[in-house]
Amino acid sequence: MPAIQFQLNGAAMAVDVDPDQILLDVLRSRLGVNSAHFGCGAGECGACYVMIDGRAMASCDMPMWSVAGKDVITVEGLGTVEQPHALQRAFVCEQAMQCGYCVSGILISAAALLKRNPSPTEAEVRAVLDCNLCRCGSHNRMVRAVLRAASEMATS
Structure with a gap:
């Protein structure tokens, strides 16, 4: 069985796994990428979302064969501690996180x-975030953070 090749946060990957293994499991157990979390296991809560070719998608029900040749971005690929993405800065400024799971x-x-x-x-913004469940009740701060990041990105 040939390795499944894809880009992960800008780096070329070749992972020797069962093509039907779930992306979330491979990210967490094989590649040490822990930002995507298991939530519902049915692709409905958003805790496991990753960006695949520019689209937010659930990784908990995505088989590895479906990411072959694609560009996968996790939160680790958005920014760094030294240079956080505008969204990461805005979420901190707006105090838009509580438990952090979602x-x-x-x-x-x-x-x-x-x-x-x-x-x-x-x-x-509200329509897009409607697909992500947050039990902490931080959605209003998250919406403000996304709008703040959009504004910051527009001026830089």
């Missing part, structure tokens, strides 16, 4: 939105 998926959803629409309206 935040990586929300950051990925927001990054995918800003990639295709750099100046979203509040309604557009």
Whole structure:
């Protein structure tokens, strides 16, 4: 069985796994990428979202064969501690996290939105984040953070 090749956060990967193994499992157990979390296991809560070719997608029900040749971005690929992405800075400034379990998926959803629409309206941000469940009740701060990041990105 040939290795599955894809890009992960800008680095070429070749992973020798069963093609039906789930991307989330490979990220966490084989590649040490822990930002995507297991939530519902059905692709409905958003805790496991990663960006695949610019779209936020659930990694908990995505077989590895489906990412062959694709570009996969996790929160680790958005920015670094030294140079955080505008979204990461805005989430800190707006205090838009509490427990943090859902935040990586929300950051990925927001990054995918800003990639295709750099100046979203509040309604557009809310519609995109509606696919991400947060039990802490931080959605209003998260929406403000996404709008803040969009504004910052537009001026830089």
